[in-house]
Amino acid sequence: MTSSPVGVRSVAVLVATFRRPDSLGLLLASLRDVVGRPPEGWRVRIVVCDNDPDGSAFDVCAAHETVEYVHEPRPGIAAARNALVEAAAGDDAIAFIDDDERPDPGWLDALVDASERFAADVVTGPVLNDFEVAPPSDLASSFERRRWTTGDRVPWPRTGNVLIRRPALEDPPLRFRDSYGLSGGSDSLLFIELERRGIHAVWADDAVVRERVPASRTTLRWVLRRSFRLGNTHTRFDRDLDGRIRTMAVRAAKAVGWILTGAVATVAATARGDGRGRVRGMERLWRGAGMLAGLGGHRHLEYRRR
Numbered sequence: 001m002t003s004s005p006v007g008v009r010s011v012a013v014l015v016a017t018f019r020r021p022d023s024l025g026l027l028l029a030s031l032r033d034v035v036g037r038p039p040e041g042w043r044v045r046i047v048v049c050d051n052d053p054d055g056s057a058f059d060v061c062a063a064h065e066t067v068e069y070v071h072e073p074r075p076g077i078a079a080a081r082n083a084l085v086e087a088a089a090g091d092d093a094i095a096f097i098d099d100d101e102r103p104d105p106g107w108l109d110a111l112v113d114a115s116e117r118f119a120a121d122v123v124t125g126p127v128l129n130d131f132e133v134a135p136p137s138d139l140a141s142s143f144e145r146r147r148w149t150t151g152d153r154v155p156w157p158r159t160g161n162v163l164i165r166r167p168a169l170e171d172p173p174l175r176f177r178d179s180y181g182l183s184g185g186s187d188s189l190l191f192i193e194l195e196r197r198g199i200h201a202v203w204a205d206d207a208v209v210r211e212r213v214p215a216s217r218t219t220l221r222w223v224l225r226r227s228f229r230l231g232n233t234h235t236r237f238d239r240d241l242d243g244r245i246r247t248m249a250v251r252a253a254k255a256v257g258w259i260l261t262g263a264v265a266t267v268a269a270t271a272r273g274d275g276r277g278r279v280r281g282m283e284r285l286w287r288g289a290g291m292l293a294g295l296g297g298h299r300h301l302e303y304r305r306r
Contacts (some may be wrong), residue, residue: 010043011112011163012088016080017099018051021060023212024099028064034103035066039112047087051080076181077303081159085175092166096159096187101127101209110207111163114150121168121199122191124157125207135218138275142223142283143213148203157201159187161209168199177240182301185233192237220279225302227283231258231290232300239294252295258288 013031017024031046038044046067050057053073061069072083081096088094095111097103107125114123129143148154169175174193180186191201216222238251262285269277290300 008041008043009092010045010090011039011093011095011108012045012047012084012091013095013097013108014081014084014088015046015048015097015099016051016077016084016159017048017057018077018080019056020099021056024048024057025060025063027097027099027102028060028067030102032064032066033105034108039109042112044108045088045091047084049080049084049087051075051077076178077184078176078178078181078186081176081186082178085169088166093163094166095163096161097209098160098211101160101211102130104208104210107161107207107209108163110204114202114204114207115163115165118151118202120202121165122157122194122201123163123204123207124154124201125161125204125209127158127160128208128210129213130210131213131218133215133218138279139218139220139223141276142279143218147205150203150205152203153200154203155195155201156188157191160211161207162201163207168194168197179240180233180236182303183233183236183299184229184302185236188233189237189240192241196241220282223279224282224286227286228290228293229300229302231255231287231292232294232298233290235291235294236299248295251291255288255291255295258284258291260288262286262288 013034015024015027028046035044035046047070048057048061048067049070049072051072055071058069061067068087070083070087072080085094093115095108110125111123114120126147127145135143174190176186176190180189235251238247262281265281266278266285269281293300
């Protein structure tokens with residue numbers, strides 16, 4: 001990596017990818033302007049980590065002269081993310097974006113601006129859905145994401161749209177946990193750990209990216225599976241960050257509560273013909289089931305390689 005000119009800071013735009021060459025190519029094409037017109041006072045690099053043992057992203061990256069290619073064959077999104085963090089060891093900040101997303105014009109400028117204006121070590125922004133097929137009306141609310149006002153402190157950033165100042169990840173070093181590589185949740189856990197260090201994320205509402213949502217996700221089956229995974233992951237967070245009997249007992253009580261209230265809501269909504277209410281009740285029930293499964297040691301491996 002070449003050093004930045006004196007007085008110019010560097011930000012590495014990081015992309016983890018696994019067997020999505022077409023989608024990755026579209027993303028890299030959309031990032032050309034980010035490199036060509038970087039935020040004032042900043043230099044931009046783009047680094048892609050290919051998590052495919054076969055290196056399927058190499059040719060796509062080679063077609064873009066501004067892209068740096070990293071190969072991490074070990075399975076799991078956490079391994080790929082950590083390889084990217086290490087590849088950006090000399091940069092002042094890193095910005096993650098997913099390989100199935102596209103940034104709106106001014107995306108990186110808005111992240112950098114919010115970081116500077118609010119002295120924020122972590123900045124995140126909206127991820128808007130770009131549906132291949134619009135979800136059924138009963139499922140529409142399951143894909144809604146909350147938005148805040150720029151500068152608001154927010155919970156639960158995602159690596160689909162986030163900027164992190166490099167020093168926040170050091171002293172001592174903090175990385176994505178490999179144990180969440182195949183289940184998902186390594187990014188959420190890292191941001192929880194950052195918050196425990198006193199580092200909070202702020203919102204940049206103009207830092208917009210758009211995520212392509214394939215038709216396979218706009219189904220009740222996928223929505224409920226996501227709810228189960230989220231509940232399962234939250235139980236694991238409690239175990240890995242605390243693990244005390246009292247903490248796990250509280251999680252067990254929450255799990256039972258989610259299951260019971262979800263079941264009641266599902267039955268009531270079904271009786272009155274409320275499709276959206278029925279889905280929300282089922283989501284709650286499945287999230288509680290995921291929590292309970294986590295208490296029994298089950299790990300839902302959403303990203304298991306088949």
